[in-house]
Amino acid sequence: MSVSQDHKPPTEEVNWEDFRDHLTTVDKEGHRRWLFPKMPQGRWYWRRIYVSWLLLAIMFLGPFIRINGNPLLLFNIVERRFSILGRIFWPQDTVIFAVAMLLFITSIIIFTTAFGRLWCGWTCPQTVLMEMLFRKIEYAIEGDASEQRALRSAPWTRKKIAKKFLKHAIFLGFSFLIGNTLLSYIIGTDQLFQIVADDPRKHIAGLSFMVLFTLVFYALFARFREQACTFICPYGRFQSTMLDENTMVVAYDPMRGEQRGHLRQGETLEHRRSAEVGDCIDCGLCVAVCPTGIDIRNGTQMECINCTACIDACDSIMDRIKRPRGLVRYGSLNSIERGEHFKFTPRMGGYLGVLGALAALLALLIFTRSDVETTFLRAPGALFQTTESGRIENLYILKVINKTSRDIPVQLKLENLAGDLRVMGVSELVVPKEKLAQTSVLVELDASVLREGKAKLQIGVYSEGKRLEVVHTAFIGPRLNPSTL
Numbered sequence: 001m002s003v004s005q006d007h008k009p010p011t012e013e014v015n016w017e018d019f020r021d022h023l024t025t026v027d028k029e030g031h032r033r034w035l036f037p038k039m040p041q042g043r044w045y046w047r048r049i050y051v052s053w054l055l056l057a058i059m060f061l062g063p064f065i066r067i068n069g070n071p072l073l074l075f076n077i078v079e080r081r082f083s084i085l086g087r088i089f090w091p092q093d094t095v096i097f098a099v100a101m102l103l104f105i106t107s108i109i110i111f112t113t114a115f116g117r118l119w120c121g122w123t124c125p126q127t128v129l130m131e132m133l134f135r136k137i138e139y140a141i142e143g144d145a146s147e148q149r150a151l152r153s154a155p156w157t158r159k160k161i162a163k164k165f166l167k168h169a170i171f172l173g174f175s176f177l178i179g180n181t182l183l184s185y186i187i188g189t190d191q192l193f194q195i196v197a198d199d200p201r202k203h204i205a206g207l208s209f210m211v212l213f214t215l216v217f218y219a220l221f222a223r224f225r226e227q228a229c230t231f232i233c234p235y236g237r238f239q240s241t242m243l244d245e246n247t248m249v250v251a252y253d254p255m256r257g258e259q260r261g262h263l264r265q266g267e268t269l270e271h272r273r274s275a276e277v278g279d280c281i282d283c284g285l286c287v288a289v290c291p292t293g294i295d296i297r298n299g300t301q302m303e304c305i306n307c308t309a310c311i312d313a314c315d316s317i318m319d320r321i322k323r324p325r326g327l328v329r330y331g332s333l334n335s336i337e338r339g340e341h342f343k344f345t346p347r348m349g350g351y352l353g354v355l356g357a358l359a360a361l362l363a364l365l366i367f368t369r370s371d372v373e374t375t376f377l378r379a380p381g382a383l384f385q386t387t388e389s390g391r392i393e394n395l396y397i398l399k400v401i402n403k404t405s406r407d408i409p410v411q412l413k414l415e416n417l418a419g420d421l422r423v424m425g426v427s428e429l430v431v432p433k434e435k436l437a438q439t440s441v442l443v444e445l446d447a448s449v450l451r452e453g454k455a456k457l458q459i460g461v462y463s464e465g466k467r468l469e470v471v472h473t474a475f476i477g478p479r480l481n482p483s484t485l
């Protein structure tokens with residue numbers, strides 16, 4: 001039986017004992033230590049591949065998917081127009097956004113408390129794109145870790161230049177694709193195609209963003225890589241406050257693995273089993289495959305993105321030395337130290353309660369949201385007028401936002417007082433889909449309905465006989481002597 005034990009990365013730069021005092025990606029002089037993670041193989045890797053295919057398909061096809069004519073997802077910050085699952089939202093829907101944001105944060109907290117960084121390893125776009133797209137391209141062109149290392153230190157021959165050129169050209173191509181995908185989530189595919197097809201001089205800003213996004217993604221995936229998770233991502237930093245002894249993480253089982261020790265030359269598995277040693281043969285494969293360069297045997301660390309590569313690596317070793325799989329596995333501290341199964345803790349219960357309440361509130365806000373949003377305010381600087389018949393007139397500015405994907409004819413009605421209400425300039429007000437309509441409205445009342453020169457108006461906003469909402473405003477007139485009324 002021979003098991004390779006030469007997977008350990010070069011140790012001259014890193015002392016694996018003082019791992020908490022430094023980053024594995026930085027050497028003693030503070031220079032970047034480039035990682036060459038070995039290609040993972042195994043059942044968890046394949047599961048992640050299948051999930052990544054689905055996620056990449058959703059990500060790249062998302063901007064083209066329409067629900068009721070609206071994009072699946074659109075975050076048009078420039079025009080302040082947002083579409084989520086085909087429903088159009090406006091900046092005026094701030095309460096819905098605030099509740100959705102709270103719901104999102106709470107879901108992250110409860111999810112992290114229960115399942116650790118499952119998001120990072122399986123669904124985060126940074127991990128999916130880095131490990132399932134760019135890393136695979138790198139393996140395909142430059143080979144596995146040892147070949148990549150050899151290529152890096154090799155002289156600049158024609159073969160090396162060709163490989164590097166090809167790799168970076170493909171990286172740049174995919175960065176362009178990803179940058180444009182992001183842009184189409186912001187401005188929509190129609191505008192994106194217009195930028196591509198039109199005279200470039202008309203779209204300097206759009207083209208600048210295309211170039212900027214391409215370069216940012218290229219720098220991220222070609223150079224910055226795992227440092228985005230370690231230095232930039234806030235989630236990686238604050239997740240340590242959410243983990244507890246029942247959180248499921250990728251973990252090494254020291255009860256089984258220690259005392260670790262190399263499988264000595266000529267040592268039989270039977271002999272090893274009878275000796276006082278653990279299952280870990282200190283082969284270093286779990287470290288060699290790690291895309292963040294850490295040693296999972298040191299315990300849960302901030303850099304660990306729970307990618308499962310070390311589980312597969314160790315399982316392959318356990319298969320070869322005929323020991324049960326799972327020396328590195330998904331498990332909580334309690335499950336590993338005490339053999340306890342997954343436990344639903346009061347903390348999770350509390351988070352779940354908040355999560356349920358927020359989800360119910362969000363559903364209520366979305367389903368009771370009016371199709372239109374109306375503001376009805378007195379025209380700035382306009383004073384009241386007295387008509388020839390002695391009635392009082394006030395001029396107002398009406399703004400109606402149509403949040404739907406169909407044109408809406410709108411009628412206004414005074415709800416609480418007798419009087420006249422005229423929309424100026426149009427015989428029928430129709431608010432185009434997903435647009436804001438603005439016009440002036442004249443309201444005329446009898447002076448007798450005013451109390452101390454004022455009245456409160458309730459105006460119903462109707463469409464096809466259905467009242468959509470009621471808005472309130474003030475009506476101003478002269479202060480009349482009650483004896484003259």
Ligand code: SF4
Nearest residue numbers: 280281283284286314
């Ligand atoms: S935990 Fe597994 S993969 Fe890692 S060094 Fe030990 S035996 Fe090798």
Ligand code: SF4
Nearest residue numbers: 290304305307308310
């Ligand atoms: S320690 Fe394991 S799970 Fe964590 S990042 Fe490294 S390989 Fe992935």
